[in-house]
Amino acid sequence: MDFTAATRSATGDNVSREAWVEMQLIQTFMRYARPALHAALVLIVIMLAILHGGVEPLGLWLWAAAATVITLVRYGVISVYHRKLVGVSGPPLRAFMARYGWTWSLSAMIWGASMFVFFPRAPLHDQFLCMLILVGLAGFAVGTFASCLSCFTAYVNGLGLAVVASLAYELLTERGLPSTFNIYAMVALVLIYWTVIRVAGQRFHEVQRATLELQYDNSALIASLTEKSRAALEAVEIKNRFIASAAHDLRQPVHALALYADWLAAEPEFVAQIAPKIVRSTKAVNDLFNSLFDLAGLDTDPLRVIRQEIDLAGLLQDLEVQYAPLAQERGLRFRTRIASGRVSSDPVLLKRLVGNLLSNALRNTHQGGVLLASRRRHGAWCIEVWDTGVGIAKEHQQAIFQEFYRIPLPGTEEGFGLGLAIVSRLSRALGHPVGMASKPGRGSVFWVELPPAPPQR
Known part of the structure; x- marks a missing residue:
């Protein structure tokens, strides 16, 4: 050599x-x-x-x-x-x-x-x-x-x-x-x-x-x-993919809005049928912009992580209150299995991280339900999100954390491929490892490892 x-x-x-x-x-x-x-x-x-x-x-x-x-x-x-x-x-x-x-x-x-x-x-x-x-x-x-x-x-x-x-x-x-x-x-x-x-x-x-x-x-x-050169080239590639995918995902609801507006202008008597479609298209555009702003904020503004002692059960119960109605709206069961404990993290960023995992699970589950759980494992606390969705094959399990990546399978068309990218950025910022396991056709589980809060003196 x-x-x-x-x-x-x-x-x-x-x-x-x-x-x-x-x-x-x-x-x-x-x-x-x-x-x-x-x-x-x-x-x-x-x-x-x-x-x-x-x-x-x-x-x-x-x-x-x-x-x-x-x-x-x-x-x-x-x-x-x-x-x-x-x-x-x-x-x-x-x-x-x-x-x-x-x-x-x-x-x-x-x-x-x-x-x-x-x-x-x-x-x-x-x-x-x-x-x-x-x-x-x-x-x-x-x-x-x-x-x-x-x-x-x-x-x-x-x-x-x-x-x-x-x-x-x-x-x-x-x-x-x-x-x-x-x-x-x-x-x-x-x-x-x-x-x-x-x-x-x-x-x-x-x-x-x-x-x-x-x-x-x-x-x-x-x-x-x-x-650094490789990272810069990757960043340029991601930015190009980001812009192309955002333009592609934005075109459909905006085009639909234009069609519905023309239809409403031509036939105002059909407002009852057209208005819900306009609302859905507007919501899709709004969701995309919210995801883009979230992701751009993580890139441009350094996250201020304010660590404190958090009641894990209380945080997960707040998430249950927020996401259980969404599950019910989709005809899914939303269950919890929460153990009491205290962890050290930033409550706002942690809630965003777990919320994105829950949104991803609800979006890709069409029958069955979602389980939000917490348990102690190897001296650390784990928050787990289980679903009975389409599952993720091994060859996609690394790529799903990239921006705009969506698994090319029926049942995964919803969303913009940004939720897990945001999870990845928040995981790095907080120092909380994120893992997953999945079986295609049977569902997935994502987990976040959290350090326990130091004992009180």
């Missing part, structure tokens, strides 16, 4: 900036670690070829065996990472590095311990070649291991400590403290080079980290702009 794709994946999966940067640094570290091991195996063979016959063979072969074993162990660690941890971030990755990071330190110490084998026992030119290899290993670690600062530090420190220990051993045991100036100069050079390598690795790590952080921030910004 390339960096850009990985960044999009990380931001999409809500991986924190620090966790993503750490994951990429370890990924870079592991990507270069395997070629470094290939080079290490080659260098073991080169060291054997250089020192064979020039130093004591037992020590040389013991060192070569130890270097080979630790190299194979590091191969195993890298294989475990590639099998299980590629793309993993956070605690599992940190635990893995804490568990196996010592292998880099031990490897460096074994390489540094080669000084005990050849210094100063091998011929001078062989010593020079072997020291060049150790210097190269330290320099190579800057570009290879600096991505993982802890492993880089452990590697360089292990290598430096082993080399200094071998020089100190030579000073103290072989030649004594009043040794030649060359040995002291070599110790000084090792310490200076060790410091330079550590500083270079630290700087290189900081540059890599800063680059990745900038890349993450840029990708997060691009993702945010993309999301």
